[in-house]
Amino acid sequence: RKEVEQDPGPFNVPEGATVAFNCTYSNSASQSFFWYRQDCRKEPKLLMSVYSSGNEDGRFTAQLNRASQYISLLIRDSKLSDSATYLCAVLASGGSYIPTFGRGTSLIVHP
Amino acid sequence: SQTIHQWPATLVQPVGSPLSLECTVEGTSNPNLYWYRQAAGRGLQLLFYSVGIGQISSEVPQNLSASRPQDRQFILSSKKLLLSDSGFYLCAWSMRGRTDTQYFGPGTRLTVL
Numbered sequence: 001r002k003e004v005e006q007d008p009g010p011f012n013v014p015e016g017a018t019v020a021f022n023c024t025y026s027n028s029a030s031q032s033f034f035w036y037r038q039d040c041r042k043e044p045k046l047l048m049s050v051y052s053s054g055n056e057d058g059r060f061t062a063q064l065n066r067a068s069q070y071i072s073l074l075i076r077d078s079k080l081s082d083s084a085t086y087l088c089a090v091l092a093s094g095g096s097y098i099p100t101f102g103r104g105t106s107l108i109v110h111p
Numbered sequence: 112s113q114t115i116h117q118w119p120a121t122l123v124q125p126v127g128s129p130l131s132l133e134c135t136v137e138g139t140s141n142p143n144l145y146w147y148r149q150a151a152g153r154g155l156q157l158l159f160y161s162v163g164i165g166q167i168s169s170e171v172p173q174n175l176s177a178s179r180p181q182d183r184q185f186i187l188s189s190k191k192l193l194l195s196d197s198g199f200y201l202c203a204w205s206m207r208g209r210t211d212t213q214y215f216g217p218g219t220r221l222t223v224l
Contacts, residue, residue, distance in 0.1 A: 034212060043201055043215040044155075087155070089213070097143050097162075097205055099213060103154035 003027060004090050006102035013109055017078045021105045023088030024070040032091035033071045035062055037084045038104065044087055047073075078109045113138035117202050117216035124223055130175075130189040132219050134202030137183065142204040144185040145213065146177055149199040161185060162207065197223045 005024045013019045025033075033050035048055060050071045054063040061074040071090075075082055085104040091097075114137045124130060136142050146158040157170045159177035167177050174193060178186045185202055202216040 032211070041199075041220070043218045046212055046214065049212065097211075098145075098157065098160060101155040 010106035036087040115216040141207040
């Protein structure tokens with residue numbers, strides 16, 4: 001089993017739709033979680049960190065489910081500009097500074 | 112604020128030629144530094160990371176090497192490029208001693224012909 005897994009997609013949704021992605025991780029000791037956005041031929045950019053209590057930033061909501069070992073990203077009212085690849089990253093505890101990245105989920109928002 | 116620079120942005124090199132990619136970070140001290148490669152349609156592959164000057168850890172044995180001659184400078188090199196070295200090379204930094212967020216540079220797109 002891969003350490004961090006994501007459905008590669010693509011998720012093809014119309015503008016205004018709500019879409020959610022999951023990212024599963026295998027290391028139960030994982031402590032830090034992140035979502036990155038990567039546009040085509042660009043570097044990944046931090047979208048948001050994922051806290052135990054979940055967090056929300058505008059149309060984006062990230063949640064952590066420790067029992068089932070996954071994090072999720074919910075995008076409401078999708079915009080054309082949301083089209084990108086969304087990468088999750090997971091850091092283990094114990095002073096690790098090397099995250100494990102998923103391979104990303106591709107989102108295409110169409111008119 | 113912190114910024115990370117990489118150059119060149121794009122590079123086309125023949126097989127067997129040498130390589131030198133540079134990454135510098137501004138606005139922070141003692142960062143952790145990382146080199147990743149992302150092949151077309153693939154995930155991020157960690158190549159090297161460094162927790163200090165002269166301290167390099169290699170994740171994947173290959174014909175690449177890394178050096179950190181200064182605190183905020185990280186260099187990726189090769190003596191002889193292979194076709195399989197083509198890809199998108201990303202430098203990243205994080206706060207030293209913290210299990211914290213990584214921030215990526217703009218990347219170098221390398222094509223080996």
